[in-house]
Structure formats: C-alpha cells, structure tokens
Amino acid sequence: MIFNRNETKEVVVLLGAGSMGTAIIRRFAAGRKILFGDISQANLDRVCEEFTRSGYDAEGMIVNAMDRESIEQFAAKAASLGDVKYYVHTAGASPSQGTPEHILKLDMTGTGYAVDAFGKVMAAGGAGLIISSQTGYMFPIPYDVEQTILNTPTEELKNISWITDNATRSGTAYMIAKRINHLQAMKAAATSWKERRARINTLSPGIIVTPLAYDEFNAPGNTYQKMIDASSAMRTASSDEIAEAGAFLLGEHAGFITGTDLLMDGGVISAIRTGAYSLR
Numbered sequence: 001m002i003f004n005r006n007e008t009k010e011v012v013v014l015l016g017a018g019s020m021g022t023a024i025i026r027r028f029a030a031g032r033k034i035l036f037g038d039i040s041q042a043n044l045d046r047v048c049e050e051f052t053r054s055g056y057d058a059e060g061m062i063v064n065a066m067d068r069e070s071i072e073q074f075a076a077k078a079a080s081l082g083d084v085k086y087y088v089h090t091a092g093a094s095p096s097q098g099t100p101e102h103i104l105k106l107d108m109t110g111t112g113y114a115v116d117a118f119g120k121v122m123a124a125g126g127a128g129l130i131i132s133s134q135t136g137y138m139f140p141i142p143y144d145v146e147q148t149i150l151n152t153p154t155e156e157l158k159n160i161s162w163i164t165d166n167a168t169r170s171g172t173a174y175m176i177a178k179r180i181n182h183l184q185a186m187k188a189a190a191t192s193w194k195e196r197r198a199r200i201n202t203l204s205p206g207i208i209v210t211p212l213a214y215d216e217f218n219a220p221g222n223t224y225q226k227m228i229d230a231s232s233a234m235r236t237a238s239s240d241e242i243a244e245a246g247a248f249l250l251g252e253h254a255g256f257i258t259g260t261d262l263l264m265d266g267g268v269i270s271a272i273r274t275g276a277y278s279l280r
C-alpha cells in the first residue's frame with residue numbers, strides 16, 4: 001500500500017527524539033518527510049515505529065549531538081532528502097543527568113554545532129527552534145561576556161574563562177548553557193540563517209512533565225515542588241502545551257519573529273525577579 005505518492009516532500013528534522021521534540025514535530029509532519037536523530041537506537045526505533053504506524057513518513061539516524069562530524073553528517077542526510085523546512089533541536093541533558101563538562105558539551109557546544117550545520121542547509125522560508133529552558137534566565141551573564149560569546153566560534157566557547165570559572169556545578173553549567181542557546185539563535189538569525197532566508201528562535205520552557213523532568217523531581221532539595229508552588233500557574237505543563245508554542249514560532253504566523261526567545265514558564269521567572277521566590 002502506498003500512502004503518499006508525493007515524492008518531493010519538504011523535510012522536517014528533529015535532533016533529540018524525546019517527549020517535547022516529538023510533540024512539536026507531530027504538528028508539522030503531515031505530507032512531509034521526517035528525519036529523527038538521537039543517540040539512542042531504542043528511542044529512534046520507538047518513535048519511528050510510532051510515527052510510521054500513524055501514517056507518517058519517518059526515518060531515524062544515530063547522531064551524537066556532542067560531535068560536530070556526527071551533526072554535519074546528519075545535516076547532509078537531511079539535505080539529501082529534500083528541502084529542509086523545519087529544524088527542531090531538543091537533544092539535551094538536565095543537571096541531574098550529567099557532569100558540568102557533559103552539560104556544557106551537549107547543551108552549549110552541541111547546540112552550537114547543530115545551529116552551524118543546519119545554517120548551511122536550511123531551505124529559504126524555513127524555520128528552526130532550539131529548546132532552551134527557563135533556567136537561561138536564572139544565572140545572568142554580564143553584557144561584555146555575552147558580547148564575547150556572540151563573537152566566539154562554537155568550538156572555542158568552552159575556553160571562555162567566565163564560563164569555566166562559573167560552570168563548576170551541573171546546575172550552573174545548565175543555566176549558563178541555556179542562556180547561551182538564546183545567544184546562539186540570536187547570532188545565527190543575524191548571520192548564517194539570515195543568509196539562507198531562514199528564521200531561528202529559542203523556546204524556554206519551565207517545568208514540563210517528561211522523563212527528563214522526572215530525573216529532576218527525584219533530585220534532593222525538592223526544588224521543583226517549591227518552584228511550582230511559587231509560580232503564577234502553580235502547576236507543571238505538558239509537552240503538548242510546548243508543541244502549541246513551538247508550532248507558532250515555527251509557523252507562518254511568526255514570519256516576523258527571528259533571533260529571539262519565548263519564555264514559557266508559568267510565571268517562575270516573574271516570581272524570582274520580583275522576590276516572591278528565591279532560588280537560595
């Protein structure tokens with residue numbers, strides 16, 4: 001049975017085939033070719049099976065988001081399948097899932113590799129979305145350091161002394177990496193992605209119930225519960241709510257939005273900034 005005879009499909013790409021990413025991709029999958037990338041073969045098998053059985057045209061590729069070459073091969077594969085219209089990046093590790101070095105390598109440098117690689121293959125009119133985090137607002141980076149970051153190639157970010165001096169714990173490494181994601185999208189929107197006439201933004205979720213979040217719920221200190229209680233929404237959110245916002249940022253109604261971040265945290269950062277809640 002041939003479900004779809006359209007052979008010139010646009011390509012939708014997801015790196016990090018987890019909860020939030022697949023929820024976003026579902027909004028753009030119809031009639032298009034989906035390419036999933038993940039470090040886990042089991043994850044790829046599961047999502048490819050799930051999407052294929054739902055009538056979508058999906059395939060998977062093992063990718064290590066900490067390895068430039070692996071990401072460049074992934075981008076080349078995507079381009080070989082057709083016009084790369086959407087790129088979604090959700091490959092990441094939370095503070096409980098890795099050392100500071102691992103988090104910087106994956107959440108900061110790996111994201112930079114992907115933004116660089118897809119900045120060479122995006123189709124005109126295409127759009128990209130990097131999933132950052134509300135934590136990108138929790139550990140401010142001084143303005144002059146941000147300017148240095150904006151002017152530093154991805155490979156050399158790890159050598160910036162302010163980063164190595166401050167990212168000594170997994171929590172701060174994560175906060176810093178997630179703020180740097182905002183800067184990576186800002187820079188790409190003004191340079192490589194602009195040249196390809198493609199848009200790129202970040203989305204910074206608060207606490208979203210996914211397997212990754214469960215690792216944080218189980219971390220010592222009960223911080224997540226305290227944040228939920230202090231927030232305006234007083235609840236967590238689901239991957240489907242993130243997909244709503246992601247679909248907006250990637251879609252045509254956001255055609256004038258590029259190089260910016262959308263904070264979607266139920267009011268956690270408002271509580272912190274106004275002193276209603278303290279991280280300490």
Ligand SMILES: NC(=O)c1ccc[n+]([C@@H]2O[C@H](COP(=O)([O-])OP(=O)(O)OC[C@H]3O[C@@H](n4cnc5c(N)ncnc54)[C@H](O)[C@@H]3O)[C@@H](O)[C@H]2O)c1
Pocket residue numbers: 015016017018019020021037038039040043063064065066090091092093094106131132133134204205206207208209210211212213
């Ligand atoms: N869940 C939350 O509460 C929350 C909140 C804010 C931000 N985030 C961020 O959202 C993103 C997605 O999180 P999620 O909750 O959907 O998690 P998830 O665990 O469901 O998805 C992450 C995916 O990334 C993959 N991955 C991990 N390391 C990789 C590597 N080296 N190369 C390729 N793939 C790799 C995992 O196998 C997994 O499939 C992450 O960047 C996370 O930091 C999550």
